[in-house]
Amino acid sequence: MLIKLKIYYLFIGCLCYFIQGAFSQNQKIADSLVSLYNSGNYKGNELELISDILWDETNPDTKLYYSELLISKSEIDSKLEEFLKRGYLYKGYALSSKGNNVEALESFFKSLELNNRLEDVEGIGAVLIAIADTYSVMENKENAATYYSKSIDLFRKINDSIGLGSALLNAGDNYFHFKKYDKALSNFEESGIIFKNIKYNQGIAYNKGNIGMVYTEQGRHKQAKAFLEEAITSLEPLDDNYAISVYLLYLSDIYVEENNFTEAFKTANRSLELASSLGLKDQISDANLKLSKLNEKTGNLKDSYKFYKDHITYRDSVNNIHFVQEMADLRVNFEVSQKQIQVDLLNQQKKNQRIIVFSTLAALLVLIIFAFGLFRRFKYVRRTNKIIELEKERSETLLLNILPEETALELKQNGKVQAKKFDSVSVLFTDFEGFTQYAENLSPEKLVESVDYYFSKFDAIIEKHGLEKIKTIGDAYMCAGGLDNLNSNHAVKIIFAAFEILEFVTQSKINNPNNQTRFNIRIGINTGPVVAGVVGTKKFSYDIWGDSVNVASRMESYSESGKINISEETYQIVKDIFICEYRGEIEIKNRGLQKMYFVTGIRSENKISKLQQNMSL
Numbered sequence: 001m002l003i004k005l006k007i008y009y010l011f012i013g014c015l016c017y018f019i020q021g022a023f024s025q026n027q028k029i030a031d032s033l034v035s036l037y038n039s040g041n042y043k044g045n046e047l048e049l050i051s052d053i054l055w056d057e058t059n060p061d062t063k064l065y066y067s068e069l070l071i072s073k074s075e076i077d078s079k080l081e082e083f084l085k086r087g088y089l090y091k092g093y094a095l096s097s098k099g100n101n102v103e104a105l106e107s108f109f110k111s112l113e114l115n116n117r118l119e120d121v122e123g124i125g126a127v128l129i130a131i132a133d134t135y136s137v138m139e140n141k142e143n144a145a146t147y148y149s150k151s152i153d154l155f156r157k158i159n160d161s162i163g164l165g166s167a168l169l170n171a172g173d174n175y176f177h178f179k180k181y182d183k184a185l186s187n188f189e190e191s192g193i194i195f196k197n198i199k200y201n202q203g204i205a206y207n208k209g210n211i212g213m214v215y216t217e218q219g220r221h222k223q224a225k226a227f228l229e230e231a232i233t234s235l236e237p238l239d240d241n242y243a244i245s246v247y248l249l250y251l252s253d254i255y256v257e258e259n260n261f262t263e264a265f266k267t268a269n270r271s272l273e274l275a276s277s278l279g280l281k282d283q284i285s286d287a288n289l290k291l292s293k294l295n296e297k298t299g300n301l302k303d304s305y306k307f308y309k310d311h312i313t314y315r316d317s318v319n320n321i322h323f324v325q326e327m328a329d330l331r332v333n334f335e336v337s338q339k340q341i342q343v344d345l346l347n348q349q350k351k352n353q354r355i356i357v358f359s360t361l362a363a364l365l366v367l368i369i370f371a372f373g374l375f376r377r378f379k380y381v382r383r384t385n386k387i388i389e390l391e392k393e394r395s396e397t398l399l400l401n402i403l404p405e406e407t408a409l410e411l412k413q414n415g416k417v418q419a420k421k422f423d424s425v426s427v428l429f430t431d432f433e434g435f436t437q438y439a440e441n442l443s444p445e446k447l448v449e450s451v452d453y454y455f456s457k458f459d460a461i462i463e464k465h466g467l468e469k470i471k472t473i474g475d476a477y478m479c480a481g482g483l484d485n486l487n488s489n490h491a492v493k494i495i496f497a498a499f500e501i502l503e504f505v506t507q508s509k510i511n512n513p514n515n516q517t518r519f520n521i522r523i524g525i526n527t528g529p530v531v532a533g534v535v536g537t538k539k540f541s542y543d544i545w546g547d548s549v550n551v552a553s554r555m556e557s558y559s560e561s562g563k564i565n566i567s568e569e570t571y572q573i574v575k576d577i578f579i580c581e582y583r584g585e586i587e588i589k590n591r592g593l594q595k596m597y598f599v600t601g602i603r604s605e606n607k608i609s610k611l612q613q614n615m616s617l
Contacts, residue, residue, distance in 0.1 A: 026056045026238055026239070027056065027057070027058045027059070027238075027239035028239065029056040030053055030055075030056035030057040030058070030062075033049065033052055033053045033056065034053055034057075034062075036049070037049055037050070037053065046073070047070060047073060047074060047080065047083045050066055050069060050070045050073070051070065051083065051086055053066050054066050054067060054070065054086070054090040058239055058240060058241065058242065058278075059278060060094045060095075060097035060098045060278060060279060060280070061094075061098075061279060063090060063093065063094035063097075064091060064094035064095065064098070066090070067087050067088075067090035067091035067093075067094055068087070068091060070083055070084075070086065070087035070090070071084060071087035071088065071091065074087060081114055081117070081118060082118065084114060085111045085114035085115055085118065085120070085123060086111075088107045088108070088110040088111035088114065089107070089108070089111040089123075089126065089127060089130065091104075091107040092104045092105070092106075092107035092108040092111065092130055092134075093130065095107060096130075096133070096134055096137065097242065097278070097280060098279060098280070098281065099280075099281040099282055101134050101137060101138050104130075104134050105131065105134050105135075108127055108130045108131045108134065109131070111123075111127050111130075112124065112127040112128070112131070115127055121154065121158055122158070122160060122163065124154065125151050125154045125155050125158075125160065125163045125167070126163065128147050128148075128150050128151035128154065128167075129147075129148070129151045129163075129166055129167050129170055131147045132144045132145075132146075132147035132148040132151060132167075132170065132171070132174070133170055133173075135147065136170070136173065136174045136177060137282075139177075141174065141177070141178055144174050145171075145174060148167060148170065148171035148174060149171075151163070151167040152164065152167045152168065152171065155167055161194050161197070161198050162194075162195075162198060162200055162203070164191075164194060165190075165191040165194035165195050165198075165200065165203055166191070166203065168187045168188075168190050168191040168194070169187065169188065169191040169203065169206060169207060169210065171187055172184040172185070172186075172187030172188045172191065172210065173210065175187065176210070176213070176214060176217075179217075181214055181217065181218060184210075184214055185211065185214055188207055188210055188211050188214070191203070191207055192204065192207040192208075192211075195207055201234065201238075202234075202235070202238060202240070204234070205230075205231045205234035205235050205240075205243070206231070206243060208227045208228075208230050208231040208234070209227065209228060209231030209232070209235075209243060209246075209247045211227050212224045212225070212226075212227030212228035212231060212247070212250065213228070213247070213250045215227065216228075216250045216253055216254060221254045221257050221258075224250070224254060225251065225254045228247050228250055228251045228254070229251070231243075231247055232244055232247050232248070232251070235247075241274040241275075241277065241278055242274075242278060242280060242283070244271075244274060245270075245271045245272075245274040245275045245278075245280065245283045245287070246271070246283060246286075248267045248268070248270055248271035248274075249267070249268060249271050249286055249287060249290050251267050252264045252265075252267040252268040252271070252290055252294070253290075255267065256294070256297070261294065261297070261298055264294055265291070265294055268287060268290045268291050268294060269291065271283065271286075271287045271290070272284065272287035272288065272291065275287055281314050282314075284310075284314045285310075285311050285313075285314035285315040286311075288307045288308070288310040288311035288314065289307070289308070289311040289315075291303075291307040292304045292305075292306075292307035292308040292311060292444060295307060296443065296444065301439065301440060301442070301443075301444065301447070304444050305444040305447060305448070308444040308445075417533055417534040418533070419531055419532065419533035420531070420532050420533065421529065421530075421531050421532075422482060422483060422529060422530050422531075422532060423529050424482055424490075424527060424528065424529065425480050425481065425482040425483060425490065425527070425528070425529070425530045425532075425544070425548065426480065426481045426482055426490045426491045426493075426494040426525060426526070426527045426570065427478070427479075427480045427525065427526055427527075427530070427544070427548060427549050427552035428467075428478070428479050428480070428481075428494050428497070428498060428523065428524070428525050428552065429476060429477070429478055429523070429524045429525075429552050429553050429555070429556035430458070430476065430477040430478075430501065430521055430522065430523050430556065431475060431476050431477075431521070431522050431556055431557075432454075432475045432519040432520070432521055433519060433520040433521065433522060433561050434519065434520070435474075435475040435519060438450075438517060438519070439475075442517065446517065450516070450517045450518075450519075451472075451475060453508075453516075454477075454504075454505070454508075454519070455472060455477060457501075457504050458477050458479075458501055458504075461497050461500045461501055461504070462479045462497055464497075464500075465481075465493045465494070465496055465497040465500075466481070466484075466493060467479050467480065467481045467490075467493060467494060467497055468480050468481070468483050468484075470542065470543060470544060471541060471543065475519075476556075479494070479497075480494075480530070480544060481493050481494045483532055483544075490527075491525075491527050491570050491573040491574050492573075492574055492577055492578075494525060495525065495564065495566070495570075495574060495577075495578060495599055498523050498525065498564045498599070499564070499599075501521070501523065502521065502523065502562060502564065505518075505519070505520070505521045505562075506562070520561040520562060521561070521562065522556055522557075522559040522560065522561060522562075522563065522565070523556060523559060523563070523564045523565065524552055524553065524554070524555025524556030524557065524558070524559050524564075524565045524566070525552060525555055525564065525565070525566045525567070525570050526548055526549075526551040526552035526555050526566070526567040526569060526570055527548070527567070527569045527570040527573060528546070528547070528548030528551070528569050529546060529548055530544045530545065530546040530548050530549060531544065531545050531546055532544045532545075548569075550591075551567055551569075551591070551594070552567075554588045554589070554591060554594070555567055555596065557588075558586055558588055558596065560598075563598050564598065564599040565583075565596055565597070565598060566580070566596070566597050566598075566599055567594065567595070567596065567597075568594070568595040568596075568597075571595070571597045574599075576603065577602070577603060578599050578600075578601065578602055578603060579599070579600050579601040579602065579603055580597040580598065580599055580600065581597060581598040581599075581600050582595070582597055583595075583596040583597060583598060584596070
């Protein structure tokens with residue numbers, strides 16, 4: 001992604017307030033102003049001081065706090081709409097930086113409505129760019145192009161250099177996003193000339209950085225490196241860590257092309273640190289993906305997989321697909337309100353007898369719109385309640401996927417779960433043979449795909465037999481039966497499940513037309529007392545403990561490929577149902593001699609059929 005330049009306007013009357021050489025944000029100034037505001041020892045207008053803080057503040061969370069403070073203090077009086085429109089503009093910038101694009105659009109549209117009401121042309125142009133930037137980030141290129149075009153036409157008309165340069169720069173970003181590199185460079189060249197003429201240092205730095213990223217995509221690495229390094233050097237004194245974090249990732253790509261992996265890792269890690277300090281979800285996701293690829297290139301698959309998982313987590317958190325309809329509604333509502341404002345302004349200009357008729361018609365129109373708005377509000381509330389119910393059902397389903405039903409109910413009612421002791425529980429462990437050697441030669445994507453292929457089927461099998469999945473540890477899978485205190489045949493059920501797991505693994509190796517990575521499996525089972533409970537307060541998990549669990553793990557470790565190895569305790573329960581092959585007493589670590597048995601078959605189909613009928617009752 002490229003960096004979009006945000007333009008902040010402070011207005012006195014109808015004039016745009018700039019100080020040459022101080023166009024850009026400065027975090028150090030913002031920090032000193034925050035200290036001054038918190039001390040209460042300041043003179044002058046409180047709202048002006050808050051606006052000054054927002055001008056220089058770069059941290060999204062801090063900017064969001066002070067923008068909402070400015071809104072709350074200025075919306076109480078219509079005479080303070082000048083500050084109110086600034087508050088909504090700054091709030092939109094803060095929300096967009098945090099990846100909350102739909103809420104950002106709401107704030108920008110409110111600011112645009114206020115600027116239109118105040119006939120503030122420069123302010124309208126600034127908000128048009130902000131709206132276009134947000135649509136561009138959300139990959140709505142048509143809306144983005146429309147609002148960029150409006151802003152560029154407006155700034156050319158009023159001869160506003162910084163506004164025009166910013167609009168051209170951000171429109172070039174939109175071209176870059178859709179790989180129209182020639183058009184992007186054309187915009188950057190024009191904006192670069194404008195920023196140089198007015199000595200707008202931050203704009204110059206952004207322009208150079210964006211050109212450097214275009215050159216990177218075009219393979220012009222030497223030129224790209226020079227532009228990126230110059231941009232980063234210019235932005236560091238300004239503490240503009242948002243832009244620096246993005247430019248560092250492109251610089252990392254160039255170091256990879258130069259086979260300088262030390263610097264590639266250094267710049268990518270620095271990018272992740274800066275993005276994390278600001279809570280920038282998009283940049284955190286991109287930096288994790290970059291580090292995943294770097295670790296994969298250097299053969300560190302374990303760290304590659306870790307960074308890739310973090311990339312997926314942050315990528316999904318900023319996915320706005322579910323809010324596309326809300327965007328469309330926002331835009332329609334805004335266009336309707338704009339037309340109503342134009343009608344109202346036209347009516348105010350009428351000085352003859354027709355004004356009474358037009359006023360009556362306008363009043364009727366307002367009533368119709370109001371009634372229509374109430375109707376839409378009713379539909380919206382009803383639709384929202386349905387969504388809430390669906391989300392509640394999804395949450396309950398998710399909780400039941402994590403915890404047994406009885407435990408989930410206790411957690412919802414009491415907010416915590418008491419640990420329980422069970423006198424007889426059957427525990428099953430599986431492990432893929434030779435998985436570690438395979439994993440070293442697989443990409444993170446293929447590794448996750450292979451494990452998910454097996455574990456998804458295992459989940460279905462244990463659910464079918466009324467067992468409880470406990471957890472997975474790497475390539476190991478653990479489940480148990482008898483945790484509901486209702487299932488006295490859990491040892492039999494868990495062996496049936498083990499046979500199905502073995503059958504699935506065997507067939508997967510036989511029927512493999514696409515030559516996917518497939519494994520052999522070992523299974524171990526033990527029956528005995530355990531303690532079960534929920535651990536943690538965040539990302540909590542249901543787990544079981546006790547010597548019986550340790551023995552089950554040892555049964556798996558001392559099993560063989562394609563075999564079900566059970567302990568003496570489990571054997572005594574199932575020996576009349578299943579054919580078991582005595583293996584003798586085997587010395588196991590920290591346990592001494594233990595009797596073990598391979599389960600090889602079923603003794604009587606008729607007997608099993610009756611048993612299964614009883615278990616289903």
